[in-house]
Every structure is written in structure tokens, then in C-alpha cells.
Amino acid sequence: MFEYEPVTDTLGSAGHALRLDMVTKHYRSPGGTVQALNGVSLALEDGTFTAVMGPSGSGKSTLLQCAAGLDSPTSGRVVVDGLEMSGGTEAQLTRFRRGRIGFVFQHFNLLPTLTVLQNATLQLRLAGKRIDRAHAVQVLTRVGLTERLDHLPAQLSGGQQQRVAIARALITSPRVMFADEPTGALDTRGARDVLALLQEAVRIDGRTLVMVTHDPVAAAHADQVLFLADGRLVGRLADPTAAAVADTMTRLTDQVAGGRVNEGV
Numbered sequence: 001m002f003e004y005e006p007v008t009d010t011l012g013s014a015g016h017a018l019r020l021d022m023v024t025k026h027y028r029s030p031g032g033t034v035q036a037l038n039g040v041s042l043a044l045e046d047g048t049f050t051a052v053m054g055p056s057g058s059g060k061s062t063l064l065q066c067a068a069g070l071d072s073p074t075s076g077r078v079v080v081d082g083l084e085m086s087g088g089t090e091a092q093l094t095r096f097r098r099g100r101i102g103f104v105f106q107h108f109n110l111l112p113t114l115t116v117l118q119n120a121t122l123q124l125r126l127a128g129k130r131i132d133r134a135h136a137v138q139v140l141t142r143v144g145l146t147e148r149l150d151h152l153p154a155q156l157s158g159g160q161q162q163r164v165a166i167a168r169a170l171i172t173s174p175r176v177m178f179a180d181e182p183t184g185a186l187d188t189r190g191a192r193d194v195l196a197l198l199q200e201a202v203r204i205d206g207r208t209l210v211m212v213t214h215d216p217v218a219a220a221h222a223d224q225v226l227f228l229a230d231g232r233l234v235g236r237l238a239d240p241t242a243a244a245v246a247d248t249m250t251r252l253t254d255q256v257a258g259g260r261v262n263e264g265v
């Protein structure tokens with residue numbers, strides 16, 4: 001029996017792969033309390049690609065960590081696949097994430113002593129699931145790594161390592177995939193390949209993707225861009241172009257510098 005109860009309130013989660021209701025996150029630091037997130041609410045439909053942007057320190061990584069169940073909000077709730085995730089023990093959260101949530105990190109987070117195939121199937125192994133080698137090879141073929149199954153991460157380029165990380169996330173068939181600066185450590189070509197694969201995960205497999213990025217070109221691959229400033233959502237751009245994203249970011253950064261965040265972008 002699963003520990004988390006389905007959400008049956010009047011706000012309605014139907015069709016929403018991910019929903020955040022008034023999520024706040026406060027950190028205690030030597031200088032006092034930092035309000036990293038200040039009442040963030042959003043609802044993302046199935047099979048959509050959302051980029052999250054904002055000035056440094058605006059709360060992007062905190063938002064991703066809380067939405068992905070890697071950290072707990074101070075208040076508010078996170079609903080994935082119609083089930084509330086907030087709260088619970090670390091073991092319960094880990095079980096909840098399995099099969100629902102995939103994560104792609106900026107620095108790949110591969111284990112250096114495991115091969116490509118072993119890294120890609122690690123989550124299944126940790127969950128005690130049977131490894132379907134044919135399926136794993138199929139996913140690795142799709143990300144262009146058929147010839148590299150027995151290589152170690154150190155024998156791969158950055159772009160190839162990130163493709164292993166994408167395969168690792170895809171193999172568990174998650175409802176929602178989170179990517180934190182997935183192209184931040186890659187050259188232009190590596191970044192382009194990774195963005196194409198992430199787009200494919202949404203368009204072909206119907207995954208819901210949330211990606212934090214500083215790069216307007218990367219953000220322009222998404223269906224929409226959400227802008228954060230001082231821990232609040234302050235704007236949204238649908239069908240973004242790189243130029244429109246860059247322009248909005250410039251205005252937002254100027255507003256933050258001038259203390260005019262509440263004007264919206």
C-alpha cells in the first residue's frame with residue numbers, strides 16, 4: 001500500500017503532471033533567514049516542456065529541488081501525478097520519486113567506476129528491479145551511445161556523459177523530468193544534442209519536462225518560460241524565441257537591481 005494519498009481537492013489535478021500550491025522554502029543562515037521561495041504556485045500539463053529562468057539567487061534551483069522531492073518545502077504542497085509529495089520520511093520520498101521523477105544534473109552525476117550501461121540502469125538496480133537489458137540498450141541507442149555501452153564516464157565527452165544521464169532518467173519512464181542547467185557544462189554541439197533529446201522525451205514519449213537554464217537559446221526549446229525573481233514567479237512567456245527570452249531577462253535583471261521586482265515582466 002502506498003503511503004501517499006491521492007489529492008482530491010477542488011483545485012483539480014486532472015491532466016496536471018506537476019502542481020505546486022503556495023510553496024515556500026526558508027533557509028537558516030548565519031546572517032538570518034533566507035526566503036528562497038515565496039509562495040510559488042504553478043500547474044504543468046502532461047507532455048509539456050517548461051524552462052525556468054531568473055537572476056542568480058532568484059530561487060530556480062530551490063524550486064527544482066522542492067518540486068523534484070530532493071528537498072522539502074517549508075510550507076505549501078507539491079503534487080506529482082495527482083499525489084501529494086510534501087512531507088514523509090527520506091525513504092518514503094525516495095520511493096515516491098521512483099518511476100515518477102527523473103533528474104538530469106549540470107555535472108552529470110555518473111559513477112566513475114561504472115560503465116555506461118551500468119550507470120544508465122543504476123536506478124533500477126537500486127530499486128531492486130529486474131534489468132531489462134534489451135530495453136536499456138534501446139534507450140542508449142536512442143541517445144546515440146550504442147558503441148559505448150562498456151565505456152567508463154572518463155572515456156566520454158561531456159555531451160556523451162550527459163546523454164548517459166538522460167538515458168538513466170528515461171529508463172525509469174518518469175512522469176516528470178527535471179533538468180538543472182543540463183547544458184551548462186557543454187559546448188555548443190553537445191548542448192544542441194542534449195536539448196534535442198530532451199525535446200524528444202517530451203514530444204515523442206510525452207514526458208513533462210522542467211528545465212532550469214541561464215541560456216536564452218536553451219530556454220527557446222521549451223513551450224513556455226517561467227521567470228523567477230526573489231523567490232516569486234513574476235512572468236511567463238509562451239512559445240518563446242531566444243531574443244524574446246533575452247529581452248525579458250534583461251528587463252527583469254534591471255528591475256531586480258532597481259528594487260522594482262513587483263512590476264512583473
Ligand SMILES: Nc1ncnc2c1ncn2[C@@H]1O[C@H](COP(=O)(O)OP(=O)(O)OP(=O)(O)O)[C@@H](O)[C@H]1O
Pocket residue numbers: 027028029034035036054055056057058059060061062063
Ligand atoms: N542550503 C542553503 N542554505 C542557505 N541559503 C541557501 C541555501 N540554498 C540556497 N540558498 C539561498 O537561497 C536563495 C536562492 O538560491 P538558489 O540556488 O535557489 O538560486 P538560483 O536562482 O538557482 O541561483 P543561481 O542562478 O546562482 O544558481 C539564494 O539567496 C541562496 O543563497
